[in-house]
Each structure stands twice: as C-alpha cells, then as structure tokens.
Amino acid sequence: MGIMDANFIQRFVRMAHDGWVQGWHEKNGGNLSYRMTDEDVALIHNYLHTDGAWIEIGTTVPDLAGEFFLVTGSGKFFRNVMAEPDDNICIIQVDDSGSKYQVQWGLVNGGRPTSELPSHLMNHEVKKKVSDGRVRVIYHAHPANVIAMTFVLPLEDEVFTRELWEMASECSVVFPGGVGVIPWMVPGGRDIAVATMERMKRYDVAIWAHHGMFCAGENFDAAFGLMHTVEKAAEIYVKVRSMVPEKRQTITPDNLRAISDQFNVTLPERFLYEK
C-alpha cells in the first residue's frame, strides 16, 4: 500500500478539490485539517520522518499532545492538492508540551503548515473536548456570500443565525446550535484563534467578518456539508436582498419551532425573537 491509498488522505484530497470546485478557494485561500485516528497513524507510520525541526505553533494545545494531523500547507492552492498532494499537504505531530509541531510527511518542496494552524489546533482542542473526541475535521474557506453578509448585518450571533435559518427549511436542522460571528481581526495569529475557539465551544460554525468561515465536523462529509449549507443559505439571502429591501414572507419563529419538533432538534429560544 502507498500512503496515497490511505482512505483518510483520499477523503482529505477529495474534499479540498470539492472546495476548489465550489469557488471557495481563490489562490491559497482557505485551509483544512484532520485529526488522525490511531488506526490512521498505524497505517502510514512507515512513511513518517521524525528528524525534522520542532517548530513553535504560536499557541499551546496541551490536550492535543502527541496527536497527528493532516493539514494543508501555507501559501498552497486547494486547486493543486489533487494533482500534487505531497507538495501541498503535510502530516504534523504535536509535541508532548502542546506548544510545538514537527512536519513528518509531505510538503516535499518545502514550506510549512497553514498560517491558520493556531486556529485549527485550538478549534480541534476545544471540539475534541466538547464532542468526546468525535469531531476530527476543521475547515476554513472563503465563500463569497457569507462574506458579503458581514458587510450588511450587525455582527451578532443571533442575527446571523436567524437570517440563515430563515433562508431554507433545512438550515435549522443542519446547524441547530446556530453560528458564531467574529468581528474583523488580523488573520493568522493567536488572538483570532482564541476568539474562534471561544465560539467553537458552543457552535460548529464561526464566521470571520470580511474574511470567511470555519466549520467543524465529525468527518469530511459533515464539515463540507455544513460549509455548503451555510453558504447556500447566504446565497439565498444575497439574492433576496438584491430583489427587495424587506422579505414579503418568511419562515417564522413558530415555523422554526414546528421544524424542531418534527426533526427532534433543540433550537435555542434566543434565536427565535420577535422582530
């Protein structure tokens, strides 16, 4: 078996390509990470090199000590991941203190993991805890319609959640917990990572104003499907607002309560306010 035959790598590569096809990854925009299982590590162990430098993450993630991640490279294009995976993605291990990482496979022509590694790893750390280890995928993309919404709506979790839920019947079922919104911040550092991690304690979606979105999922399909659903709702919102200043009719709070009964999801009442 070659390392590229490993199912988790194939799924990672396919998802990167799917994101490119959706138009969410201009140039090097966006990044993807997957927290590997013990079985994944055992499967590809012979391909790992442990003689590289240990490099500062830029934050600390003690609850991820020793864990392995498959991650996109910084400055690398999602467009190229499928054609040349070992040039564009890498496997890293976090050290015992949770403050450094080592590249153990990939990035064969040099480079380093995504500049958003602090956000990815802090999100993984908090999601691992609140999901009892089930969440393994963190996905960052630059979908245009969600970004457009951050120029016209108040940057409040309640407002974004409610508008997105109203845009299609499936939305409140796909993200019943709602979405978190973060005001514009400098990308790539610890501060935006901490702000995102705080939202990820209660949400699976964090919207970065004028930048993009982070989604968390138990597997690749869940994370991709979440990004796709939120962005589709945002596209409908942009179309509606482009046609009329105010909606003529919509999915009401009572409609949303009826959906929650039918689909057995709990929708927090703070999103069901009267307008």
Ligand code: 13P
């Ligand atoms: P990287 O190329 O370092 O992953 O950065 C892309 C990006 O989207 C930053 O927010």
Ligand code: ZN
């Ligand atoms: Zn970005």
